[in-house]
Structure formats: C-alpha cells, structure tokens
Amino acid sequence: MPLIPTTKPRLNISQQLANSLRDMIFEGDLGAGERINEVHLSEALGVSRTPLREALTLLVAEEAMINIPRRGFFVRELTRREFEDLYPIRSILDPEALRLSGIPSVGSFATLERLNVEIRDATDMKTRVSLDDAWHLELVSGCENQILIGLIMNFMNRFRRYGLAFARERKVIETANQEHVEIIHALRADEMDEACETLRKNLTSNKDPILAWLDERQDLEG
Amino acid sequence: MPLIPTTKPRLNISQQLANSLRDMIFEGDLGAGERINEVHLSEALGVSRTPLREALTLLVAEEAMINIPRRGFFVRELTRREFEDLYPIRSILDPEALRLSGIPSVGSFATLERLNVEIRDATDMKTRVSLDDAWHLELVSGCENQILIGLIMNFMNRFRRYGLAFARERKVIETANQEHVEIIHALRADEMDEACETLRKNLTSNKDPILAWLDERQDLEG
DNA sequence: TAATTGCGTACTGTATGCAGTATGCCACTA
DNA sequence: TAGTGGCATACTGCATACAGTACGCAATTA
Known part of the structure; x- marks a missing residue:
C-alpha cells in the first residue's frame, strides 16, 4: 500500500x-x-x-x-501599477531558473526550436501566448527548484491576463521571436551570461504597447 | 461617499x-x-x-x-528539499528589493541600527527571529513594489517555520549580526553592489545548522 | 501465522437554510 | 431641484445536515 x-x-x-x-x-x-x-x-x-x-x-x-x-x-482590476511591478520580479526569476537549469539537453534544444516555429506560425493571440509560455517553461525545464518554477507559472498567469485583454482590443502583438533564437544560440555556445541577459530583455518585450494601452484605458475612465 | x-x-x-x-x-x-x-x-x-x-x-x-x-x-512537512529551494529565491528577491529601494532615508538608518541592537539583546529565539525579519523589511522599506514585498514576506513565513522548529529543539542560533552592520556601512558609503552582496550572504547564514538538523531528523525517521 | 475480504466508523465534500449587513430606491424636506 | 433619511431587497457569512468515500479492524481462509 x-x-x-x-x-x-x-x-x-x-x-x-x-x-x-x-x-x-x-x-x-x-x-x-x-x-x-x-x-x-x-x-x-x-x-x-x-x-x-x-x-x-x-x-x-x-x-x-x-x-x-x-x-x-x-x-482583480488590471492596473498599470501591478503590471509594472510584475516585470522586475519576472526579470530576475526566469534568469535565475535558467542558471539553475544549466545548458539544455539535446532533446530540450529540439523542443525549443520546434516551439519557436509554432509561435511564428500561430495566427491568434491566445495560442501564441500559450506557446510563448510553453517555450519559457521548456527553457527552464532542467531546473529542479519546483518552488521557483511554481512562482514563474504564477507570474505567467498574471501577465497573461494583461496580454489577452490587450489582444481582445488590439488583435496581435508581434512578439520578438528573434530573441528566442539568440537565447538558443548563446546557450549552444555555452554563454550562460549572455543568454540570461537576452532573456531579461525578451521578458520585457511586450511591455510598452500594453503600458500605452493601459494608460489610454485609464484616461477613458478618469 | x-x-x-x-x-x-x-x-x-x-x-x-x-x-x-x-x-x-x-x-x-x-x-x-x-x-x-x-x-x-x-x-x-x-x-x-x-x-x-x-x-x-x-x-x-x-x-x-x-x-x-x-x-x-x-x-506541510518540513523538508530538506523545500528548505534548500527557498534560499536561491530569497537570495535574489531581497537584493532586488534593496536596489529598488535605493539608499535608506536618515530615519530608516536609525531604525535599522536600533533594531540591530535589539536583535543582539534578544534572549529567546522567537523574538530574535521576529526582529530579524523586521530588520530585513525595514531594509527594503523604500521599495514601492508591493508585489515584491509580499513575496518576501511569504518567504519569511516559510523560513520562519524552519527556524522556530529548529529553535524548539536546539535553543538559539547565533545569527550573524555583524553582517547587518556591514550592510549599513556599505549603504552609508553609497556602495549598493557591496551591500547587495553582503545581504545575499547574510540571508544564507542560518542555512548550515538547520540543514544538519533536518538531516538528523530524516535519519531518525528512515 | 500471514494475507485478504468485508463491514463499520469516522471523516470530508457539498447542499441548504437562516441571520445579519450592505445597497439602492423612493419619499420627504428644504 | 438637490440633498437627506428610512425602508425594502438582495446578497454575503456562517451554521448545519446529509451523502459519499476512505480507512482501520476483525473475521475468514489458506
């Protein structure tokens, strides 16, 4: 038993x-x-x-x-304040998880590249966001720190509300797919520091258009 | 209304x-x-x-x-696994909050030094732990990112269970009070990087004795 | 004696009812 | 007409009752 x-x-x-x-x-x-x-x-x-x-x-x-x-x-309301506060945290959590993961396995590299193609081909924002989250989770799949992974997933959910609400009004964000390629490239070259730095940039790539949209929204109310 | x-x-x-x-x-x-x-x-x-x-x-x-x-x-059980996983996360959260806080105000410096004296004089582990948490919260009191502060408080709670359970069996940990002094000193000299580095060390100062105690405990069960 | 099945007990999971409070509307007043 | 007070209503907060499930123990069998 x-x-x-x-x-x-x-x-x-x-x-x-x-x-x-x-x-x-x-x-x-x-x-x-x-x-x-x-x-x-x-x-x-x-x-x-x-x-x-x-x-x-x-x-x-x-x-x-x-x-x-x-x-x-x-x-919960969607606020500029929360949205801005989420970024610096996610920007340190994901790179830390990547460092703990180490260089991905051969299979993991393959998955990352496959997902990247799917992201590029995705037509609607909803699957695009899901695939992007899946990509970032795969990137840190070697991390055995389950608490850290759980935190990252919670932050993904919180970001997702903003991304999807934005997409309902504005259709699509052209997510910086190129950065994913750069991260994979850096990792293949065993350049962890560079990969982490590019990852940090990639995590904030959506920030500006959504911030602008939040401000507009705020103006309509006030 | x-x-x-x-x-x-x-x-x-x-x-x-x-x-x-x-x-x-x-x-x-x-x-x-x-x-x-x-x-x-x-x-x-x-x-x-x-x-x-x-x-x-x-x-x-x-x-x-x-x-x-x-x-x-x-x-929830107290496990070596969880305890070890908490450290790397807290070690990046607190320094990030300190960076966002910037150099403390005059009043904040005073509070930090007062708390430090109280920590040294505390006789029982329970108040010592509380005061130590209060010190670390005061250190990042300038941080306006409430989500980050909330995360740190959650991690404090999770660590506290280990510290208190340990103290019930082993009385007191001689927490490295000197590091607090060094952090304050670095901040007064406007050396944020050094302060963050010392903070990172300070956050792991309790680790080894509690880990050893957890291992003993595990052995008794197995 | 060891393993297994069946049953009784005790606990969790869910529905429902009741009490108290917040809220909006309408009448009343200035 | 604007502002205030009181009342009706609808909703939440909590208690309780009932149904279904897990678990331990005993009885039975090999």
Missing part, C-alpha cells in the same frame, strides 16, 4: 471550479473589477455556493480575486 | 482563522505533517467547519497546508 497514491486522485469540485474560474477570467467571461454574485454564478455553473466560495478563496490567494468582507468577491 | 472605505472593514471569521492557524503552525500547536480533523479543530476554535475550511484553503495557497481530495488538509 503506497503512502502516496500512484494515480492522482480526481479533483474535488472546489479545485475544478478554481480552474474553470481562472479560464473564465482569461477569456474575459469574468471582466476585470467585476463583482461576483455567488448565487447567480453557482447556479450558472450548476453547483452550490460552498465549493464556489472555496474556489474563489483559492483565487484570492493567487491574487486573481480580492475579497472585501461583507461585500464579496471581485475580479 | 468613498468608493474605497477609509477605515479597514473588520475581517470575517475565515480571515481571522487563517491568521490564527498560521500562528498555530509557527508555535508548533499544529505540527509538521499533521492531519487536520475539521470537526475537532472547528469545535476547539468555537466556529463551524465552513469558515475553517475557507481559512485552510487560504493557507493551501500560501503553501503552509496541502489538501488531498477526500483525505483532507495536512500541515
């Missing part, structure tokens, strides 16, 4: 709901700043309020929601 | 419970690996299971608990 079950036990409803709600936020079904009506939403999803509230609580801790006592749950 | 209430609304029971449970974990009232019996614990705390489960869910996202479907909530 294994202490840790070999097959992953099926998720309970709360955990499934957390995944669904996360997707609904990405898709824009739950808009930024929107208030959650627990009764309506639970009925719409065909569950009761208890597991829904637990799922919302999980998202609060992920910073995707906020909970104001006696007023309820709200989808 | 302000949109955002000026006085902070009182916390609801779930949020209060999360704070209590966090303290109970620090105090060792809830031991590492311990299974939570929701009925017993909710009765002991004088609340019902619903807010307790919401509080536990919050702690799951903080990595203080884990939730195995249909088996319940467990206090």
Whole structure:
C-alpha cells in the first residue's frame, strides 16, 4: 500500500471550479473589477455556493480575486501599477531558473526550436501566448527548484491576463521571436551570461504597447 | 461617499482563522505533517467547519497546508528539499528589493541600527527571529513594489517555520549580526553592489545548522 | 501465522437554510 | 431641484445536515 497514491486522485469540485474560474477570467467571461454574485454564478455553473466560495478563496490567494468582507468577491482590476511591478520580479526569476537549469539537453534544444516555429506560425493571440509560455517553461525545464518554477507559472498567469485583454482590443502583438533564437544560440555556445541577459530583455518585450494601452484605458475612465 | 472605505472593514471569521492557524503552525500547536480533523479543530476554535475550511484553503495557497481530495488538509512537512529551494529565491528577491529601494532615508538608518541592537539583546529565539525579519523589511522599506514585498514576506513565513522548529529543539542560533552592520556601512558609503552582496550572504547564514538538523531528523525517521 | 475480504466508523465534500449587513430606491424636506 | 433619511431587497457569512468515500479492524481462509 503506497503512502502516496500512484494515480492522482480526481479533483474535488472546489479545485475544478478554481480552474474553470481562472479560464473564465482569461477569456474575459469574468471582466476585470467585476463583482461576483455567488448565487447567480453557482447556479450558472450548476453547483452550490460552498465549493464556489472555496474556489474563489483559492483565487484570492493567487491574487486573481480580492475579497472585501461583507461585500464579496471581485475580479482583480488590471492596473498599470501591478503590471509594472510584475516585470522586475519576472526579470530576475526566469534568469535565475535558467542558471539553475544549466545548458539544455539535446532533446530540450529540439523542443525549443520546434516551439519557436509554432509561435511564428500561430495566427491568434491566445495560442501564441500559450506557446510563448510553453517555450519559457521548456527553457527552464532542467531546473529542479519546483518552488521557483511554481512562482514563474504564477507570474505567467498574471501577465497573461494583461496580454489577452490587450489582444481582445488590439488583435496581435508581434512578439520578438528573434530573441528566442539568440537565447538558443548563446546557450549552444555555452554563454550562460549572455543568454540570461537576452532573456531579461525578451521578458520585457511586450511591455510598452500594453503600458500605452493601459494608460489610454485609464484616461477613458478618469 | 468613498468608493474605497477609509477605515479597514473588520475581517470575517475565515480571515481571522487563517491568521490564527498560521500562528498555530509557527508555535508548533499544529505540527509538521499533521492531519487536520475539521470537526475537532472547528469545535476547539468555537466556529463551524465552513469558515475553517475557507481559512485552510487560504493557507493551501500560501503553501503552509496541502489538501488531498477526500483525505483532507495536512500541515506541510518540513523538508530538506523545500528548505534548500527557498534560499536561491530569497537570495535574489531581497537584493532586488534593496536596489529598488535605493539608499535608506536618515530615519530608516536609525531604525535599522536600533533594531540591530535589539536583535543582539534578544534572549529567546522567537523574538530574535521576529526582529530579524523586521530588520530585513525595514531594509527594503523604500521599495514601492508591493508585489515584491509580499513575496518576501511569504518567504519569511516559510523560513520562519524552519527556524522556530529548529529553535524548539536546539535553543538559539547565533545569527550573524555583524553582517547587518556591514550592510549599513556599505549603504552609508553609497556602495549598493557591496551591500547587495553582503545581504545575499547574510540571508544564507542560518542555512548550515538547520540543514544538519533536518538531516538528523530524516535519519531518525528512515 | 500471514494475507485478504468485508463491514463499520469516522471523516470530508457539498447542499441548504437562516441571520445579519450592505445597497439602492423612493419619499420627504428644504 | 438637490440633498437627506428610512425602508425594502438582495446578497454575503456562517451554521448545519446529509451523502459519499476512505480507512482501520476483525473475521475468514489458506
């Protein structure tokens, strides 16, 4: 009898709901700043309020929601402030993970190059963003520090909301695919420092257009 | 009528419970690996299971608990693996926050020096750890990146469990107080790079004794 | 004696009901 | 007409009840 079950036990409803709600936020079904009506939403999803509230609580801790006592749950706003704050952190997390990973394996190099082609060919922004995230995860796949990887994935999710919300209004960002090539090139040459520096640049390549869009948005409200 | 209430609304029971449970974990009232019996614990705390489960869910996202479907909530184990993984991350987060903070203000320097004296004079490990955390927070108090500060506080909490559990068995760690002096000295001389480097060292000063203790512990089990 | 099956117990997961609070609307007043 | 107060409504916060599942123990068999 294994202490840790070999097959992953099926998720309970709360955990499934957390995944669904996360997707609904990405898709824009739950808009930024929107208030959650627990009764309506639970009925719409065909569950009761208890597991829904637990799922919302999980998202609060992920910073995707906020909970104001006696007023309820709200989808977190997209703010210039948060967006700007995320960058310097991600810019140190990813290179650190790359250093810990070391030079990629032969198979990993192949995957990185394959993904890079797929990114270039992707037509819609949603798959492009997914593939870009997959590329960055593959880049640090040799990193055994699961806490660091978990952090990076959380930051990916937080960035993704901005990228997708932007894309809904502005179609596509021409992500700097060339930098991925440069990073691979540097790693093949065993130039870790150079790879990290290019990676740091690559991580901020989307910044300006989205910042400009956020400012416009702000102006419309104010 | 302000949109955002000026006085902070009182916390609801779930949020209060999360704070209590966090303290109970620090105090060792809830031991590492311990299974939570929701009925017993909710009765002991004088609340019902619903807010307790919401509080536990919050702690799951903080990595203080884990939730195995249909088996319940467990206090996270203290493992060599987690402890080692935390270090490289904290070692890049704190210096980055210090850089973003810039050179401390006059008042901040004073606070840092006052705290340093208090750390030296502290007799028990619990206040020593608290004061050390306060010192490190003061060091980065000029940092306006709240997400980064929040991350650092989360890592402090995770380290604290190890420090306190160690202290319960081994009394006191002689924390390298001298490094704090060196950091202050470097900052007064406007030597940010040197300060960051010393900070990075200081953050790992507790590592070895606690690692050795974790290994012993592991041996006893295996 | 060791292994295995079946059952009872105890616990988690979810639904639901009730109490208390926030909020918006309407009437009333200046 | 603008501003204020009170009331109705709808929503959240919490307790509780019930259903389904995991787990340990005993009985049974080899």
